[in-house]
Amino acid sequence: MDELILELKQKIVEALNLEDVKPEDIDENAALFGDGLGLDSIDALELIVLLDKTYGIRLADPKEGREIFRSIRTMAEYITKHRTK
Amino acid sequence: MKNRVYINGSCAISSQPTFEGDFLDNINENVQDNVLPVIEPNYRDYIAPPAIRRMSRAVKMGIVASKRALGEACLELPEAIAVGTGMGCVQDSEKFLRAVLDNEEQYLTPTAFIQSTHNTVAGQIALELQCKGANFTFVDGSTSFESALSDAAMQIELGDIRNALVGGVDENTPYCLEIYELDNIIKPRHEAPFSITDARSKGVVFSEGASFFVLSDERNEHTYAALADVDFRNDVPDTGVFIGDFLSRNNLDIDDIDLMLSGRNGNSEDLAGFDTAETLMRCTKLYYKHLSGDYFTASAFGFWVACNVLRSGHVPQLLKPVGTPSEEVRNVLIYNQFRGKGQSLILLQKV
């Protein structure tokens, strides 16, 4: 799980162009949207593609992302359970 | 009675150090390169990190040039925004197109697509300034900036608005430059050294940049000049008639023009137009594309040059004047075109 969390941090920094953020500085329990990292709805769509492309998880409705993308940890838990690659 | 239009603030980001320092300080005429790289300001001094992370160069240049021009005009919030861009947000368009083609339409993320739309620069400026007024983007080749300038000026003339932010912006990508060279839009490297007066071959020395201005119906201590008129045509059968009509609708004769700023660019396809216009005008001619290179919105850089000449009353030798400038410069005519199309005229007056 820790390995996946680190991997996710790296991928998110890269995918979302978080130029000033170092992966190790992200708190895996902090909110990704709103206050925490300050991500928005466009980032959510980027994360949906990240799930699909890297882990073979396809979300049909962007609204499903709300729960999954609460934090890096919730993402990692969801991926562990549902990944197909 | 129509309102008069003044230029109260300006900022140019170009291949010269025009962003820092005074008008045409530390200029370096580059005759060796067929593409002149833009000297970029430190964007982070002007844009906050969360906002900047997705912005392409065109957006960043546009926002920074806007903020600087507004600061100079002492205007916090313009009533309208009009932006001209010949090619739009090429960087993101190309990124998204490559993703579509390379992945056979799979695994596409929306960020580049969203930012590929041509109104991204004007939209992001509005978002950054929280400007909710009229917002226009013109994408009309070499007359993109003139279109934006003309529309904003009309809105002020009509009294719809009292001031506006107007700009021209273009960015390049390596692939875009490569194919433009293949299509003879950019001169081949081996023809260096380049000169705007040498039009033996097709193409231009290319570049990019952003030049933004604040127009207002009110003059103040920062006012550069008055914008008297703008006109442009897709196709001009007779450049002499085009200029003659333009001057007469402004109640001027050829000899009333004190300076002509010519967009001469060394492109053989443009030679006839520039020759005709420059021969017709008996005043002193000035040039700017040897400094800025050419691109679809290079005339916005020319507009910046003319504004500065009018306010300072001084003609720098760097503009390669042909003829002796008259003692007092009152009327300046800017003429431009590209590939024989999109001919434009701008009339600026001393205030």
Place this chain on the structure above:
Amino acid sequence: MQPIVVTAMGIISSIGNSVEENLYSLLEGKPQISRLDNLRSTLRDNIKVGEIKLSNSELAKRLGIDPRAEYSRTALLGIWAAKEAIAGLSADEVKSLGFVSASTVGGMDKTEQFFYEYKTNVEARRHIYTHNIGENTRMIADYFGIGGMVTAVSTACSSSANAIMVGTNLLRTGRLSQVLVGGSDALCKFTINGFNSLMILSDDACKPFDRNRKGLNLGEGAAYLLIETKENAVRHGRTVLAVLSGWGNTNEAYHQTASSAEGDGAAAAMAKAIDIASIAPHDIDYINAHGTATDNNDMSESVAIRRIFGNEVPDFSSTKAFTGHTLAAASSVEAVYSILSIRESVVFPSLNFENPIEETNLTPQTTLKHKPIRNVLSNSFGFGGNCSTLIFSKYEK
């Protein structure tokens, strides 16, 4: 202020190749939303579109253009619609005519076809320069020899409404006496995949303003209006189709793509247009809504409509279920429909609607309704915060 009037129009969309064909489809309730036939895309079976079934070579042939010239589809559709709009002008009038055209993609259809070939395929290189939107406008202008001021506007899905406004400025300042205004956009892989990546494309026919709407159908088309001052139209004895009585362009400055939940930008654009038209909200007889059938737009637009019209919302509909969302052409396509609604005294139906959105409880007009129409308000909103509204009014001599 000198009234601005519309004296001719031209259109091509998935529901017809002329003004009268479009009217027929609207009156008969015949949409044209189908699978992609002309364009090859791996998304073919996942989406439905308002595609014009004439191929590029058929369009070129019928326009007398050498098919080998390979004009972009945007230019071909634009020429088609412009031809109908200016059919009544003399050669001299065309020479002094202005032209303001809108597009979002320009020559993208050719670019996506040849993008990687330019280094080896010398023939294909002519599409490099004609990719730019301005060049597509010039191709249309050159086909007819339009000699006045020509320019191109690109403000996403509100583009042609803004082109129309630029045209009115050219008339109001006296710079031109007649100007052709509107827009053209062709379907291409770039746009389809862009909207698909935003997850806002419907796999079925779109359902504007329905509680269970699933997204939009993209479409393609072109439409142009010939506008001039009333004085000019009367002097030349032209038939006036409608008055362009109000316009409003605002930027919501809220988000790069999304509209606010409060519908601020949309409400401001409508209020501005109503103010310029010097009428009150209750004078509006029909709203031709933007109504793309995305979650975000229809909610935001509904809230904005409620804010402007309160409990007395006029008959409204979205015609996008007929044509799909024609992007830069949408405002001018719907301007044609707005003018037809005045001419024919009808409200066109909003198709596929079942249940209203709970929060706003607005029900569009779902069947063809006959009634006198004096003022039509037409909305168009786009990425980048662009919100535009036009008002067309019945011409009284």
